[in-house]
Amino acid sequence: MNLTSLLQARAAEDKPVRVGMVGAGKFGSMFLAQVQRTPGMHLLGLADLSAQRARDALERVGWPGERYAAADFATALSQGSTHITEDADALINADGLDVLVEATGNPAAGIRHARAAFRAGVHVVMVNVEADALAGPLLAREAAAAGVVYSLAYGDQPALICELVDWARATGFEVVAAGKGTKYLPIYHQSTPDTVWGHYGLSPEDAKAGGMNPQMFNSFLDGTKSGLEMAAVANAAGLTPPDDGLLFPACGVDDLPHILRPSADGGRMPNKGVVEVVSSIERDGRPVFRDLRWGVYVVFEAPDEYVRRCFREYGLHTDSTGRYAAMYKPYHLIGLELGISVASVALRGEPTGISTNWRGDVVATAKRDLAAGDMLDGEGGATVWGKLLPARRSSTLDALPIGLAHNMRMKRAVGAGEVVSWADVDYNADDPAIAFRREMEKAFGNQR
Template sequence: MNLHRLLLKRQAEGRPVRVAVIGAGKFGSMFLHQAPRTPGLHVLGIADLSIPNARAALARIHWPPEAGAAADAATAARSGATWLTEDSLALIADPLVEVVVEATGDPAAGLVHARHAIRHGKHVVMVNVEADVLAGPLLAREAAAAGVVYSMAYGDQPALVAELVDTIRTGGFSIVAAGKGTKYLPAYHASTPETVWDFYGLTAEQARQGAMNPRMFNSFLDGTKSGIEMAAIANATGLAPPEDGLAFPPAGTSRLPDLLRPQNEGGILARKGVVEVVSSLTRDGAEIPDNLRWGVYVVFEGDTGYARRCFAEYGVATDSTGRYAALWRPYHFIGLELGVSVASAALRREPTGVAESWAADCVAIAKRALKPGELLDGEGGAMVWGKCIPAARSRALGAVPIGLAHGVALARAVPQGALVTEADLQPHQAGGAAQAAREMRAAMRGMAMDTIGEL
């Protein structure tokens, strides 16, 4: 509990932690809003594909116009201003940058940026969970070999779940289940960018006025984002994904320890030590009063009578037997909390969660019957959604990860509800970030699992 003190020390020494932010979208903007309010942090540069869009984002968060006026990194360092550039690789490589925040949301680009940062001796905070699930264990190994930190993004749910898991394990308890809440119904898996606002109770015009991205919101709704995040948590904690994907059981906080316990003890779990997402809605669409839609949780076990008596004495939420207990956090602050990861990487040289094994994958499932020659439209689109399954199963089936199910053509038909495999695809075109991502993916498939874990 000393990050703030360490930041104050860097501030007093006149050498703030200098940060490069890649991508000025929603998550990046939330961090940028807080960074000037955090002593000891300096956003040295922001890279975005569109400088006008980046300036518009900065205006929305009340960033002073003069603060984004630096012509290069050196000028930014001297003046305390920020360099805006479209050249992400140049910004990352600049010797004045200490920490790189990758917040593009593009999985292939995220892998390129992270590797570039690691090669140049920079710590990486990977907001881009899609990229982390594609090849996070490989990036973590490369970062460790280079003597830098590769980290999940605090404020996002995977890092917060990893923190809860670590806290409970450090206290000597075993994890039964961990995950997050979301709004879910089975029908949501078929949602498209054209239908998504109906599910949210919004008109297309209301969404446009709110600058809401239909693909992003569709990924939240159709289960893909949940699948990606649970895969990231499994890879960081060693918890297991369900064999055939998340169940999304309806549950409020009061039901967590009763529901998320083994089947032979009255719960729904096939085994202990898993990731799962709970729905804020009952299957008939009614909202659960004590739902965890915005939060994270962990269910753990008191394996002695003494521990269970302590749970009862201190009001810990438990199941009916008193054996299984739950701890949760009802909200997460997204990019507003990201400074914790930046400071932890730079000042403690510790990640706020990191992929330690390839335990889980998020694979593409057909939303409708797909035809030969069609181009897959990826995460948040109208053609596929992402399901979290064990990595061993994904490897055995040759599954296409959701992060690479974009802009590739089908060689044969895929039935609705079927998993898309590499054998279903036409040969890939060589070159570009997507090719680099495929090569990283192939390298990770070839790594022994015990080697991945030795970070």
């Protein structure tokens, strides 16, 4: 109950943790639903490219209008209310701000906002996994130099996986594999925004009526989002992706210790210490029994016969040898749980996951044959998807990260299924996001 008591103390002292958030999408809206109910926490400001969208998000989750009518940040600070703005920089530099939640989903914007927050002495909770996968280790280094905390976002799967990994290691277990579940078939890698709704069982009309963005939902389906999240886990937990990308084995919770043990012991993993995503459907489309579609897991190993016997005595489900076991969490609550990160960084100075190594990289991979002159349309688009590779392989290939593969024109042809390299595209080396990424590659290249 440590965070609860710390928040209650701040509430009693009338010194709440003051939070600013950039981005009023689904994740952000879920946080808005709960922050208003959290004693000791005050949403000082909300920034979005559309102020009306921000107001709509607050109204949708039940905020009274007077709570977000503050004319400026000074008024919001003195009255305990919230100021809405379209100027993210003004929010970042507002007096009294303790923690910035970056929830835009745009990797270039995420890097820009985080670095501005570091300069302002503000902690950052990075919901924007796209930005973390692109340059998280360098962002973490800059935050440390500035004396602030940079953190993955609790409620999102990477931070929850890191929590399970930390639990296993802190209790003396070796981590064999860690990851999450999703719905996956190999054909999904070729999905485009024009075909995505059929895979979800929706009509384009129904999806449009629900305000659903086809490119965003396609990134969930085509493997890109899974790659980005597992890159964040690999880089934060010191784990390694499979050499040729995620395998997405069909696997339910009862089979985690069996399928995710090393291949030398009869499993599917190439070695110990890997990240992997398990599918909730078999390759022929049948549902997996007791699937983990919405959850996270860690597989760990008993070091000796005494511990194996303890596993048996306390009913832990293991593989047939009793050597490998798993812990899992069946659900994650996205932004509803984000307050854990905000409280942790502000009150304990601890991140809920932080990228300290460059182990995994998500590279642009052609969905179809690409010709010279074709324009790449980025994450969830029709031209490329994001494949997770070990950073050492990505570096050898001089691969283009998926987070930058937007509005770049191809200089030469690349076949379907092939990785797109920096040499294959025209790009502006002076673009701030590109320059920061290239700096990260140089700074962390020896940690692969």
